[in-house]
Amino acid sequence: MMPAAVSVLDQSVAYLKGVGPAKAELLAKELAIFSIGDLLYHYPFRYVDRTQFHRISDLMPDSGQVQVKGTLRHLSVKGDGRKKRLVGRLRDEDGAALELVWFTGVTYLEKVLNVGVEYVAFGKIQEFGGRLSISHPDMEDVSKRELSVQSSFDPVYASTEKLNRKGLDAKGRRKLIKAVFEKISARDLPEMLPDYILQKMKLAGHAASVRAIHLPRNQAELNAARKRLKFEELFLLQLRLLQLKVGRKGNVKGFAFEKIGPIFNRFYEEKIPFELTGAQKRVLREIRRDLGLGVQMNRLLQGDVGSGKTMVGLMSMLMAIDNGYQACMMAPTEILAYQHFESITEYVEGLGVNVEFLSGSVKGKARRQLLERLAAGEIQILIGTHALIEPWVEFPKLGLVIIDEQHRFGVKQRAKLWKKSEPFPPHVLVMTATPIPRTLAMTTYGDLDVSVIDELPPGRKPVTTVHFTEHRRERVFGMIREELAKGRQAYVVYPLIEENEELDLLALEQGYEEMLHKFPQPEHQISIVHGKMKPADKDFEMQRFKRGETNIMVATTVIEVGVNVPNATVMVIVHTERFGLSQLHQLRGRVGRGADQSFCILLSSVKLSADGRQRIKTMVDTTDGFKIAEADLRLRGPGMIDGTQQSGLLQMKIADVVKDQEILRVAREIATRVIEDDPQLQKPHHQILGAHLRKHFQAIKGWGLIS
Ligand code: ADP
Ligand code: MG
Numbered sequence: 001m002m003p004a005a006v007s008v009l010d011q012s013v014a015y016l017k018g019v020g021p022a023k024a025e026l027l028a029k030e031l032a033i034f035s036i037g038d039l040l041y042h043y044p045f046r047y048v049d050r051t052q053f054h055r056i057s058d059l060m061p062d063s064g065q066v067q068v069k070g071t072l073r074h075l076s077v078k079g080d081g082r083k084k085r086l087v088g089r090l091r092d093e094d095g096a097a098l099e100l101v102w103f104t105g106v107t108y109l110e111k112v113l114n115v116g117v118e119y120v121a122f123g124k125i126q127e128f129g130g131r132l133s134i135s136h137p138d139m140e141d142v143s144k145r146e147l148s149v150q151s152s153f154d155p156v157y158a159s160t161e162k163l164n165r166k167g168l169d170a171k172g173r174r175k176l177i178k179a180v181f182e183k184i185s186a187r188d189l190p191e192m193l194p195d196y197i198l199q200k201m202k203l204a205g206h207a208a209s210v211r212a213i214h215l216p217r218n219q220a221e222l223n224a225a226r227k228r229l230k231f232e233e234l235f236l237l238q239l240r241l242l243q244l245k246v247g248r249k250g251n252v253k254g255f256a257f258e259k260i261g262p263i264f265n266r267f268y269e270e271k272i273p274f275e276l277t278g279a280q281k282r283v284l285r286e287i288r289r290d291l292g293l294g295v296q297m298n299r300l301l302q303g304d305v306g307s308g309k310t311m312v313g314l315m316s317m318l319m320a321i322d323n324g325y326q327a328c329m330m331a332p333t334e335i336l337a338y339q340h341f342e343s344i345t346e347y348v349e350g351l352g353v354n355v356e357f358l359s360g361s362v363k364g365k366a367r368r369q370l371l372e373r374l375a376a377g378e379i380q381i382l383i384g385t386h387a388l389i390e391p392w393v394e395f396p397k398l399g400l401v402i403i404d405e406q407h408r409f410g411v412k413q414r415a416k417l418w419k420k421s422e423p424f425p426p427h428v429l430v431m432t433a434t435p436i437p438r439t440l441a442m443t444t445y446g447d448l449d450v451s452v453i454d455e456l457p458p459g460r461k462p463v464t465t466v467h468f469t470e471h472r473r474e475r476v477f478g479m480i481r482e483e484l485a486k487g488r489q490a491y492v493v494y495p496l497i498e499e500n501e502e503l504d505l506l507a508l509e510q511g512y513e514e515m516l517h518k519f520p521q522p523e524h525q526i527s528i529v530h531g532k533m534k535p536a537d538k539d540f541e542m543q544r545f546k547r548g549e550t551n552i553m554v555a556t557t558v559i560e561v562g563v564n565v566p567n568a569t570v571m572v573i574v575h576t577e578r579f580g581l582s583q584l585h586q587l588r589g590r591v592g593r594g595a596d597q598s599f600c601i602l603l604s605s606v607k608l609s610a611d612g613r614q615r616i617k618t619m620v621d622t623t624d625g626f627k628i629a630e631a632d633l634r635l636r637g638p639g640m641i642d643g644t645q646q647s648g649l650l651q652m653k654i655a656d657v658v659k660d661q662e663i664l665r666v667a668r669e670i671a672t673r674v675i676e677d678d679p680q681l682q683k684p685h686h687q688i689l690g691a692h693l694r695k696h697f698q699a700i701k702g703w704g705l706i707s
Pocket of ligand 2: 309310404433
């Protein structure tokens with residue numbers, strides 16, 4: 001086979017006119033632009049509209065950046081020393097005049113600008129003493145204005161201070177991109193979307209769109225290019241994700257759990273303390289089907305806080321045990337892991353299932369013995385923290401891994417678990433209480449199967465959420481008192497942000513003092529828990545609160561996930577504005593777990609940023625985790641959502657999963673049909689697509705290890 005010709009796109013930017021080694025190095029360092037292709041696919045983030053000319057008589061002090069065309073009528077140097085400046089006057093067709101001023105480059109500009117010549121001046125309008133002017137306008141001789149031949153919208157690229165200083169400012173970058181287009185031809189930008197899709201979606205071609213995204217001639221051309229490139233980006237990503245999903249189903253064999261056995265049945269008939277909700281039953285059926293197929297399961301289980309995911313996890317583990325396998329459940333914090341251990345031990349009591357707990361604080365002889373029993377296959381369910389993925393933790397027959405609160409675990413940690421079993425990877429069920437908006441689920445977890453528990457156990461009353469500003473603290477204390485008088489318990493949560501740990505801890509301790517003062521002992525008992533405490537001390541306090549020996553829990557966000565105390569009916573969040581929406585939602589989920597009406601009290605400063613206000617409003621308005629997740633996504637943007645950063649999937653060039661939901665939906669739909677019809681992309685009309693995907697995605701590492 002002939003080696004493929006090296007594309008001009010793969011050449012270093014140093015081959016471009018006007019780019020020497022210094023600039024090339026700077027582009028690489030500042031923007032990770034190495035090749036001509038990198039430069040080409042680094043799209044502008046906005047445009048300056050140069051199709052419109054303003055009439056000078058229409059200009060206002062707040063007109064902003066404007067472009068005017070007129071004849072230079074006057075040019076002179078005024079003042080001297082530091083006050084030296086060049087002043088010009090431009091008169092347009094209507095006879096109105098505008099002042100132009102330069103404070104630097106005076107001598108040079110005086111030489112190159114000529115009175116009597118027609119110019120286009122571009123810059124920001126300013127007002128001095130009632131007169132409008134532009135300082136340091138861009139000046140272009142109309143007769144030599146070459147840019148207008150190609151482009152009427154000037155692209156503006158993301159840049160850095162260093163690039164600007166080295167001549168790679170807006171203007172410099174435009175020159176570069178023009179140099180790129182002089183060097184390449186449409187042949188260097190082959191189409192990768194099949195004709196029938198282009199026609200169906202009425203999309204412009206790839207080469208034309210790439211050109212138009214940089215140098216659009218008009219708004220219509222720019223819009224068409226945007227639509228095409230967004231679709232292209234989202235469609236190719238969906239296609240790749242679906243290929244992975246189908247490929248995994250076809251290739252990654254897994255243990256087949258063929259039967260529902262005696263342990264599961266006894267548990268179901270004798271032990272389970274409540275009727276499963278319809279949603280729990282449905283999800284269990286989905287999991288059961290997966291586990292029986294002989295193909296490795298990779299399933300994401302989403303369900304709001306309190307929806308009963310733990311029970312689903314436990315029953316899935318029982319399926320594994322009945323088929324002769326071990327199972328483990330991993331949680332992000334010691335408290336949460338231990339709580340799972342306790343409740344699961346209780347649930348399976350009398351069934352002859354060995355459940356053990358492992359975390360960093362299980363040490364010495366206890367640890368050694370536990371590891372030995374695990375390796376001998378005597379332990380059937382191991383519950384714990386990150387300690388489970390340490391290399392010396394050996395499971396002879398690990399069939400199922402359950403990961404609770406997935407967003408705290410990195411991709412790499414999950415990959416480590418994969419390696420813990422032979423000859424197949426264990427089945428994986430990832431449980432998350434952070435609902436993931438549909439669009440994000442499609443992009444970040446588009447290759448996983450997803451189950452949703454969209455129903456809460458019966459009898460839950462929605463938590464009432466109220467917002468108070470700081471100066472109404474007394475009112476808040478009053479509400480806490482009322483609940484405590486009824487025998488209920490309360491949480492008071494302070495933010496703990498790592499960069500500011502000491503200050504935060506101080507605030508927490510002051511808060512604790514204040515609570516001691518407002519809620520005197522012995523009628524009241526107050527626990528305090530924070531991340532800096534020893535695990536054993538933390539646990540001691542948690543247990544006291546759980547048993548009802550203390551009635552107020554002052555804490556940092558360590559209680560965020562999973563802690564279950566049904567008698568707690570008040571959640572006070574101090575400095576609410578410092579928490580993110582998903583955190584607030586998690587915290588609120590700590591109450592409303594029993595039969596009593598619960599309250600979430602959001603305490604904030606009086607002064608709030610627009611975002612802070614919006615977050616609080618969202619919390620007051622809804623308890624629906626999916627709505628909250630959507631709001632979070634809109635407020636923070638996709639890159640900020642927990643757990644997505646490291647996936648690298650959302651580093652999109654042009655599409656935005658929030659703003660382009662409709663394009664994403666259509667892209668997913670078409671990609672699904674393509675993969676169903678032709679999974680290997682081998683049909684003649686799909687070959688260009690297949691070739692492109694292979695080339696494009698082989699460059700991105702770690703794709704197969706998303707879960
Ligand atoms: P999640 O992990 O989804 O936040 P949990 O599994 O901790 O929720 O369940 C919350 C509480 O609801 C637990 O006390 C659990 O025993 C209870 N629970 C779970 N399923 C049901 C059900 N079907 N009916 C009644 N209570 C349930
Ligand atoms: Mg849970």
